[in-house]
Amino acid sequence: MTPAVAGGAPARTTPPLNRAQVLAAGVALADREGLAAVSMRHLSAELGVVPMALYKHVADKHDLVAGMIDLVVAGYAVPPPGLEWREGVRRHVLAARDALLEHPWLRPAIEAATQRTPAVLAHMDTVAGAFAAGGLSYDLVHHGMHALGHRIWGFSPEAFSNPPAPGTLPLPAPSAAEQHAMMAAVAQQYPHIAAIAIDTATRHPLGACDDQFEFEFTLDLLLEAVARLHVTGWSSR
Amino acid sequence: MTPAVAGGAPARTTPPLNRAQVLAAGVALADREGLAAVSMRHLSAELGVVPMALYKHVADKHDLVAGMIDLVVAGYAVPPPGLEWREGVRRHVLAARDALLEHPWLRPAIEAATQRTPAVLAHMDTVAGAFAAGGLSYDLVHHGMHALGHRIWGFSPEAFSNPPAPGTLPLPAPSAAEQHAMMAAVAQQYPHIAAIAIDTATRHPLGACDDQFEFEFTLDLLLEAVARLHVTGWSSR
DNA sequence: CCGAAATGGTGTACGGCGTACACCTTGGCC
DNA sequence: GGCCAAGGTGTACGCCGTACACCATTTCGG
Numbered sequence: 316m317t318p319a320v321a322g323g324a325p326a327r328t329t330p331p332l333n334r335a336q337v338l339a340a341g342v343a344l345a346d347r348e349g350l351a352a353v354s355m356r357h358l359s360a361e362l363g364v365v366p367m368a369l370y371k372h373v374a375d376k377h378d379l380v381a382g383m384i385d386l387v388v389a390g391y392a393v394p395p396p397g398l399e400w401r402e403g404v405r406r407h408v409l410a411a412r413d414a415l416l417e418h419p420w421l422r423p424a425i426e427a428a429t430q431r432t433p434a435v436l437a438h439m440d441t442v443a444g445a446f447a448a449g450g451l452s453y454d455l456v457h458h459g460m461h462a463l464g465h466r467i468w469g470f471s472p473e474a475f476s477n478p479p480a481p482g483t484l485p486l487p488a489p490s491a492a493e494q495h496a497m498m499a500a501v502a503q504q505y506p507h508i509a510a511i512a513i514d515t516a517t518r519h520p521l522g523a524c525d526d527q528f529e530f531e532f533t534l535d536l537l538l539e540a541v542a543r544l545h546v547t548g549w550s551s552r
Numbered sequence: 553m554t555p556a557v558a559g560g561a562p563a564r565t566t567p568p569l570n571r572a573q574v575l576a577a578g579v580a581l582a583d584r585e586g587l588a589a590v591s592m593r594h595l596s597a598e599l600g601v602v603p604m605a606l607y608k609h610v611a612d613k614h615d616l617v618a619g620m621i622d623l624v625v626a627g628y629a630v631p632p633p634g635l636e637w638r639e640g641v642r643r644h645v646l647a648a649r650d651a652l653l654e655h656p657w658l659r660p661a662i663e664a665a666t667q668r669t670p671a672v673l674a675h676m677d678t679v680a681g682a683f684a685a686g687g688l689s690y691d692l693v694h695h696g697m698h699a700l701g702h703r704i705w706g707f708s709p710e711a712f713s714n715p716p717a718p719g720t721l722p723l724p725a726p727s728a729a730e731q732h733a734m735m736a737a738v739a740q741q742y743p744h745i746a747a748i749a750i751d752t753a754t755r756h757p758l759g760a761c762d763d764q765f766e767f768e769f770t771l772d773l774l775l776e777a778v779a780r781l782h783v784t785g786w787s788s789r
Numbered sequence: 790c791c792g793a794a795a796t797g798g799t800g801t802a803c804g805g806c807g808t809a810c811a812c813c814t815t816g817g818c819c
Numbered sequence: 820g821g822c823c824a825a826g827g828t829g830t831a832c833g834c835c836g837t838a839c840a841c842c843a844t845t846t847c848g849g
Contacts, residue, residue: 465709472702
């Protein structure tokens with residue numbers, strides 16, 4: 316009742332939430348249980364609060380995940396200054412990839428996102444700046460950025476299947492004979508895919524594709540191709 | 553009552569549905585109203601049937617959209633045989649792009665998909681075959697396919713914003729003065745993006761990016777880079 | 790110091806979603 | 820004629836996002 320000091324009314328049992336805490340909790344929840352688990356109800360429970368309380372801090376669900384994306388993208392590591400431009404761009408992209416590997420939900424979230432948020436724009440600007448530091452024309456920077464595409468965010472657009480994804484296909488493992496029969500059938504119908512699989516198996520006996528290698532392979536392919544255009548004075552018109 | 557001929561009982565007022573009809577109706581609905589409008593309830597209503605009836609033809613929602621994807625991908629145009637390999641791959645990818653432009657929902661659907669279905673595998677096999685027709689090693693074919701990534705399906709991974717998307721931002725258009733102020737602020741914070749925008753504006757006075765040009769630019773960049781690796785005998789090990 | 794406003798958490802309710810489950814009708818076949 | 824599978828129905832459940840009215844606490848200008 317009396318104003319200050321202490322010992323009076325319960326004041327406020329817990330300090331009020333704020334947007335940053337909500338977003339951080341969202342990121343933590345997505346890291347732990349996946350993007351699908353980030354519902355307003357689930358997240359609010361996590362914060363010991365009723366679902367509608369979140370709407371005091373985020374406009375709606377889209378704003379929530381946009382904020383989560385922003386939070387992670389703002390944390391992308393920044394390479395040291397003064398690098399040769401190709402190395403600079405390369406480091407930026409690989410730094411983004413590092414963050415992305417820590418937050419597997421980020422990729423689908425970015426793909427589904429419809430708006431560009433501040434940190435996201437800032438990252439794009441930074442990468443464009445890394446190109447421009449090499450003296451490339453903004454025309455070439457522009458097209459080079461398009462060529463990198465989502466690689467700017469740290470992931471490739473994979474046409475080949477992702478790993479089965481946790482929670483999918485709890486089928487009993489097929490027997491060895493069944494596996495053999497299936498592979499034979501696949502080889503019949505998809506001979507080139509089979510040939511690739513065989514080639515890969517002989518080259519890397521233990522596992523499937525090396526994602527990191529594929530990523531850097533294409534990244535360097537693109538950077539080299541852009542560099543070649545640069546030295547030959549390419550222009551889009 | 554009596555068996556055959558005609559004129560007896562109403563028989564069946566409508567012939568029974570089948571999977572193909574359900575998938576086709578799903579594609580048509582997605583074309584018309586977008587992927588979000590394809591719910592079991594909505595689609596079933598479209599077919600004059602109760603929601604649960606669809607489950608007699610489709611295992612679940614995922615199976616439905618997988619089937620829809622399969623249906624469209626199976627319809628990708630096939631270039632004439634006998635082309636030089638780069639041109640063959642190029643045509644396959646551009647044919648995929650054509651189909652994709654007719655079905656804007658396909659891109660998010662593919663991105664969200666978790667399983668590879670038969671037509672999808674067949675398309676991958678076909679493209680791999682187009683590479684292999686040029687005598688490229690399967691090692692290089694493999695990495696070339698990874699480099700193409702989702703371009704195989706006809707779309708690039710665009711880091712730059714998609715068009716605002718129908719049904720978004722019904723804000724009143726900002727006044728000219730407001731627009732000017734906003735652009736100035738953006739130019740302050742994102743100087744390189746601003747520089748790109750200015751360069752593009754001077755180069756193509758009328759519109760934003762030419763998506764088709766960007767797509768083919770990167771496609772050709774990659775094909776040329778792969779071709780260069782091919783002639784120099786590249787290998788991943 | 791008081792009262793008003795702003796801030797932030799609550800409770801209820803609605804319409805939509807995917808789908809499990811039990812049921813019923815119809816058609817074809819022995 | 821009787822059976823069975825195929826295909827359509829009806830009901831119900833538990834999720835989802837969020838509109839809206841309400842209440843508690845803090846903050847702040849007069």
